[in-house]
Amino acid sequence: MGGSGFDMGVGLVVAETELSVSELVDVSAALLIVRRSSCSVVWSTDLTLDKALSLPAYPGQVGIRPVTLNWGANTPQERGPIIVSRHPSALKIRQVNAVGSYGGSYCVYRALAVAIGALEPTHLPNLENTTPPVAIGPHPQWNDPSKIVSIDPYGHVVADAFADQIRAGTDIRPSIAVTKAHMTLEEMTTAVRQGRIQVDGRVVINERGDVNVAKAAVEPVWYLPGVAARFGIDEATLRRALFEETGGMYPELITRSDLKVFLPPIGGLSVYIFGNPEYLSDPTKKLTARVHDECNGSDVFGSDICTCRPYLIYGIEECVKEAQRGGVGVVVYFRKEGRALGEVTKYLVYNARKRQEGGDTAANYFLRTENIAGVKDMRFQALMPDVLHWLGITKIDRFMSMSNMKYDAIVEAGIEIRERCAIPDDLIPADSHVEIEAKIASGYFSTGPAPTTTSLEAVKGRSWDDISH
Numbered sequence: 001m002g003g004s005g006f007d008m009g010v011g012l013v014v015a016e017t018e019l020s021v022s023e024l025v026d027v028s029a030a031l032l033i034v035r036r037s038s039c040s041v042v043w044s045t046d047l048t049l050d051k052a053l054s055l056p057a058y059p060g061q062v063g064i065r066p067v068t069l070n071w072g073a074n075t076p077q078e079r080g081p082i083i084v085s086r087h088p089s090a091l092k093i094r095q096v097n098a099v100g101s102y103g104g105s106y107c108v109y110r111a112l113a114v115a116i117g118a119l120e121p122t123h124l125p126n127l128e129n130t131t132p133p134v135a136i137g138p139h140p141q142w143n144d145p146s147k148i149v150s151i152d153p154y155g156h157v158v159a160d161a162f163a164d165q166i167r168a169g170t171d172i173r174p175s176i177a178v179t180k181a182h183m184t185l186e187e188m189t190t191a192v193r194q195g196r197i198q199v200d201g202r203v204v205i206n207e208r209g210d211v212n213v214a215k216a217a218v219e220p221v222w223y224l225p226g227v228a229a230r231f232g233i234d235e236a237t238l239r240r241a242l243f244e245e246t247g248g249m250y251p252e253l254i255t256r257s258d259l260k261v262f263l264p265p266i267g268g269l270s271v272y273i274f275g276n277p278e279y280l281s282d283p284t285k286k287l288t289a290r291v292h293d294e295c296n297g298s299d300v301f302g303s304d305i306c307t308c309r310p311y312l313i314y315g316i317e318e319c320v321k322e323a324q325r326g327g328v329g330v331v332v333y334f335r336k337e338g339r340a341l342g343e344v345t346k347y348l349v350y351n352a353r354k355r356q357e358g359g360d361t362a363a364n365y366f367l368r369t370e371n372i373a374g375v376k377d378m379r380f381q382a383l384m385p386d387v388l389h390w391l392g393i394t395k396i397d398r399f400m401s402m403s404n405m406k407y408d409a410i411v412e413a414g415i416e417i418r419e420r421c422a423i424p425d426d427l428i429p430a431d432s433h434v435e436i437e438a439k440i441a442s443g444y445f446s447t448g449p450a451p452t453t454t455s456l457e458a459v460k461g462r463s464w465d466d467i468s469h
Ligand SMILES: [Zn+2]
Pocket: 295, 298, 306, 307, 308, 309
C-alpha cells in the first residue's frame, strides 16, 4: 500500500491516482450519497484503475429498467428471471433485478479469475445439455411467496424457462443443478457384507454396495421481505445488517430497496435422493429424511469428537432401506460448518473445551461456544425447510435427527414429522458423548432418561494427554 493520506472516515478520499467513475458511492454512517458525475477521486493506495467502475444504480435514475420479478408467481415466466449479471449487456440497460452475484460464495473466486485475467468478464455460460435428468416439481409450495424464501424454486429450470432471453444474450444463470450419480462408501460396502443391506440392482446396484442417487446442488437466493418475515424482523433492519456486517459489500442493499432478491456469498446445500424422486411429494409413499449440517472434521476426516459422520452414514443407510421398501429417502446437506460459526471458531472451542478446569464436560459444552462466538448456534433453522418445500415434501415418516431446532422448524413450516430416530448408541464415538449428552440436555430428542446436572458433569471427553506429536 503506497498511498499517502488515508482517511478512514469517509471511504474514498485523497489524491494520488485519478479515477473516473460514473457514480461515486460515498459510504458514511451507512448513509449512501450517490453522485452521478465524472469525479476525480483520490485512491489511497498505489492501485491504478483505468476503467470506469460499474457501481450500483439508484432509484429514480434515468434508464433503470429492472426485469420484472414476482416472487411466488405460478410459472417461471410470470415470476421472471433473476438477473444479477455484471455482463455489459445487463448493466447497460440496467435490467439487473437482484442484489449480489451468481455462484454463491464462489463469486469471490470468479472475481479473482477476472482480476488475474484468467476469465473474460463478458463470458456467458453455454448451458447446452445441462438441464436436470430427473424432474423436480413444479409443486404448489413454489407458488406461496412465504413458503420458499431462501432458494429459487425455478433455479434448475432456468435454461429452458428463459431460453429465449438467454439466446438473445441475457446472462441468466441456474442457481440449482440436478444430476445423477453412484455413491461408493466404505460403510455401505460393510453393510452389504454384513447383510444389513441387500443388493437389489436398483437402489444398491452391486456387491460393493454402490448406491444409485439423484442429487441437486442449490445456491442461496434470498427473497429479503420473506427472510425478514421468517425471523420476525423488518426488512430494513435485515438489509442494513447485511450491508454493514459484510463491510459494505453490497451497497444496493440500502440504495435499492426496489430490489427484493439477494444472492448472498455463502455456502448452499446439496440434496441426495434415494429411490424415485417423484415419491418425495407423494403422501402415499414412506419418506425417510436426514437434514445434516456440514462438519468437515467428522464428515470427511473422521474426527471422533462428534457424531456427525456416523449419524450421516446411519441416515444414508436408513434412506437406502426406505427406498428398497418402496418408499424414498432424502439427505439434505447444508454448508453450515460448525453450527454456521465456521471451522476457525469451532477449533477455538475445541481448545477451550479441552483446556478448561475440570476437563471437557457435557455440562459446559455450549458455554464454551457462547464465550467465544457470542451465541451457541448461528444456523437458525428457520430457512432450512425451504428445500423440503422445493422437493414437494408434505410429511416425513422417519426423521433421522435428534435436533429439536430442526424438528421445530420443519413442523412450524407445516410439514408433519411422524417418527424421530436417534443415533444408535453403538455408533457414537467415545469422545463424542460430551456433545450428544449436552445436546440431549438442551432439548434434543432422546429415548433415554433425561440427563441431570450431576450426570452431565460426569460425561467427560478425552483429555489431550494421549496426543503427542
Ligand atoms: Zn461434527
